[in-house]
Each structure stands twice: as structure tokens, then as C-alpha cells.
């Protein structure tokens with residue numbers, strides 16, 4: 280086995296301040312799957328180049344689709360090379376550092392087995408026992424369809440692999456979707472908590488791995504400048520947009536029973552919402568942060584069916600042109616019913632009933648095949664109290680906005696009015712703009728690096744606790760119930776490549792407001 284490879288300059292800089300993770304054996308269930316190849320392994324490679332993984336790190340793949348460790352390593356290598364030569368994945372690099380790659384593959388082994396077969400877990404247990412003693416902590420990563428979550432956790436318990444011996448840890452990472460409604464999320468929590476303790480469970484939401492999402496807390500709580508303005512006295516409303524230019528691609532089967540609401544809102548959009556709306560935690564300790572995030576979601580005003588009818592809009596894409604390419608309607612996608620009523624778009628006006636936000640609407644929207652890929656949190660401040668520019672050309676003053684650009688073009692902008700140079704008083708909108716890339720030489724990042732590293736050092740701040748998950752489902756459940764019982768009337772109702780359905784514009788127009796354009 281080799282010593283640590285030489286890290287690239289940026290990664291080395293980062294490593295100066297970051298400790299190496301604790302030695303551990305990381306077991307990936309679903310080793311042959313897409314998630315492992317596209318995100319988990321590339322993120323591990325980035326952690327190697329950043330010198331964050333200890334010599335005592337071991338990677339064990341479990342799957343039934345591949346025969347041998349060589350086969351697994353080859354499939355991973357060809358995927359990594361494909362990222363470099365063809366691009367198009369979350370992992371971006373102009374070459375693979377072969378020393379770093381070998382460092383990782385030298386530590387890689389494989390157990391062939393069926394996830395529903397108890398024998399596979401006995402084999403895995405023996406395999407881990409044979410590994411060298413330095414990797415005595417175990418991280419189990421469930422990169423598998425959600426129907427296996429309960430089965431795997433129970434099976435690990437059966438063979439006694441998750442009891443924590445003195446001084447050693449056992450942790451389980453569970454991917455999204457965690458349940459498909461409130462009862463199923465509660466049932467899954469109850470099921471896995473029979474085997475695991477809460478501190479061992481790392482429920483993943485990959486949005487929390489995005490640097491800009493983590494930066495929301497830094498912006499709010501590391502700056503005296505903004506916090507005094509962060510409330511109903513100064514904020515008129517908030518718009519949270521997660522616009523995608525992808526359709527459902529080959530995920531028709533999954534998407535038909537999921538839809539945009541389940542797929543994006545109680546998880547990703549609520550992460551953005553809770554970080555924006557939460558009260559300051561007493562520390563950055565995982566429990567303190569998660570307490571405040573849960574409270575923000577619990578404060579969402581419960582929806583009655585009448586309110587849900589009025590305050591939520593669903594959409595489904597029709598044929599159209601996205602980024603210059605002609606695409607088909609959702610109902611013609613593979614594995615999708617030609618009469619499908621599944622929504623590919625949702626817009627929702629919600630209220631957070633607490634002291635800070637009373638009367639401030641939060642407008643959320645997300646959809647597939649929209650005009651532009653764009654994720655932002657836009658905070659609109661109140662107008663100045665009165666227009667003192669009487670007798671000038673200024674009739675109306677434009678509002679101030681703070682825009683947190685989550686992706687792409689990550690950064691933060693402040694929009695305000697300035698006097699246009701010249702003898703008459705004329706105001707123009709101007710922007711102060713902070714772009715990440717002009718300040719920081721960003722290390723290559725898939726968004727999974729921080730999350731994996733945090734599991735290895737035992738920091739659960741960026742993971743969902745049971746109550747956070749259940750609060751999210753509880754808030755959307757009335758909408759799920761309503762939509763299942765009442766069919767949409769005008770599906771499809773937006774052209775692929777547009778801003779979304781007209782009803783979503785009407786939702787804001789009713790309040791005298793408008794969505795920020797997706798230009």
C-alpha cells in the first residue's frame with residue numbers, strides 16, 4: 280500500500296486546516312449502482328487528494344451484480360476516466376491522479392452477496408473481522424433503493440454488526456427518499472431505531488453538501504450586518520427557487536409514484552427554507568443546529584384542504600424546447616402513463632407562524648424542464664418608508680433584494696438603488712455581487728466530500744434527525760392528501776423550457792408580487 284499521494288495545491292491548502300478522518304472501514308451496499316459510481320467513489324477520491332483519509336481507511340463494496348473485486352475496481356476506473364474524457368457528471372477533473380487513485384483502489388475489497396440473504400451479512404462480518412485492526416470503526420453506506428433500508432439495518436442487527444464496542448463506532452448512512460409520506464417515514468424511523476441508536480444514523484440530504492447551502496448559516500450568523508434585518512420588520516417576502524433543466528430522464532418508474540412535491544420539497548427545499556428561517560442556534564453543535572431547523576419546519580402553518588387548494592400549484596410539462604433542444608411531454612416519457620397526473624412542478628406559498636416571520640410569505644417553487652437551471656433564495660426587503668424624491672423623475676422606488684445563488688454561478692448579490700450620474704435625479708438598480716469563484720480557488724467537489732468526511736469524524740450537523748424528517752413530511756402531508764384525492768384539471772399545463780405554469784404566476788400576482796424571472 281502506498282503512502283499518501285502528493286495533494287494538488289488547493290487541496291493541500293485545505294488540508295492544512297482540516298484533520299484526517301478517523302480510521303474506518305466503509306462498506307457500500309449497492310457498490311455496482313449509479314450513486315456509488317457517480318458520487319460516492321469520486322468524492323472519496325477527492326478526499327484522498329485532499330489528504331483527508333487516514334492510512335487505516337478501507338473500502339468494501341457489497342453487491343450481487345459484480346463477481347470480483349477486480350471487476351468492481353475496473354468499473355469504477357472506467358467511470359472515473361469517462362468523467363475526465365466525456366464530462367457531464369458531478370465529478371469534474373482534467374485528469375485522474377493515478378497515485379491517489381491507486382491509494383484508494385489498494386484499500387478496496389468486495390463481498391458478493393444478495394442484500395436480502397442473511398448469508399451475505401455473515402460473510403461481510405467475517406470479511407470485516409479479517410481486515411487489519413486499524414479499520415475497527417465501521418461506516419455502512421446504503422446506496423440502494425429505499426425498499427432495502429429497513430432490511431439492511433435489521434440484517435446488520437441480526438448478525439450483531441452495529442453494537443458499538445468500547446472506543447469504536449458503527450454508523451449507518453441512509454440516502455433519500457426517507458419514506459414517501461408521514462406514516463411511512465415514521466414507520467421507517469421506528470423500524471431502524473429498533474436496531475440502531477439515533478446517534479448512529481446519518482440521514483443524508485445531498486443539498487446539505489453544497490458549499491453555498493452551508494454558507495447560509497455563515498452569512499446569517501457570522502455577520503453582524505445582516506442579522507438585525509432578518510425578520511418581519513425588514514423583509515417583505517422570500518422566494519426559494521430550485522429550477523431544473525432536466526426532465527425525468529430514465530427515472531419514469533420512480534417519478535410516477537413520487538412527483539415533484541415528494542422528490543424535492545420536504546427534503547431539499549425545506550433545507551433551504553429551514554436554514555433561511557431558523558432562529559440562531561446556541562452553538563454549531565449538531566443537536567443545537569438541528570433543534571432550530573426542526574422548529575422552523577414545525578412552525579409552518581398547517582394547511583387545511585381549502586388553503587392547500589389556494590396556496591399550492593402543481594404543474595406537468597408538455598412538449599417544448601429546453602436549452603435549444605426539442606423535448607417530449609412528460610406523459611410520453613418512458614415508463615410514464617399517457618394519462619399520468621404526476622406533477623413535475625410545484626409552487627407553494629407558505630407561512631411560518633412565529634415571532635420572527637409572522638406575516639412574511641415564503642414562496643417556494645421547483646420543477647423539471649424549466650427555462651434555466653437555477654437555484655436561489657431571494658429575500659425581498661420592504662420599500663423605503665416613503666418616497667422623498669418629490670419633484671424629481673423618481674416616481675417609484677425599486678425594492679432591495681438579497682439573492683443567495685446556490686447553483687450555478689454560486690454567490691451572493693445585493694440589489695439596491697443608486698443615483699445615475701448626471702444633473703437630474705434618476706435612480707437605477709445596481710448590484711453588489713460576491714462570486715465564490717473570484718474569492719476562493721475551489722477544490723474539486725461533488726458535494727459528497729464534506730458529508731462523507733463528517734460521517735467519519737462523527738459530526739451529524741449536516742444530517743437529518745428523525746424529528747427533522749418527520750416535521751418535513753408533516754408539513755407536506757395535507758398537500759399529498761389533497762392531490763391524491765383531486766385530479767389536476769389541466770395537465771399538462773406548462774411547456775418544457777418555460778418558467779412554469781401560469782397558475783404559479785397568478786399565485787403571486789394575487790398578492791401583488793411576481794416571481795423573479797428565470798433569465
Ligand code: BG6
Pocket residue numbers: 455485523525542
Ligand atoms: C434529487 C432528485 O434528490 O435531487 C432529483 O431526486 C433532482 O429529481 C436532484 O434532479 C437535484 O439535485 P442537484 O444536486 O442536481 O441540484
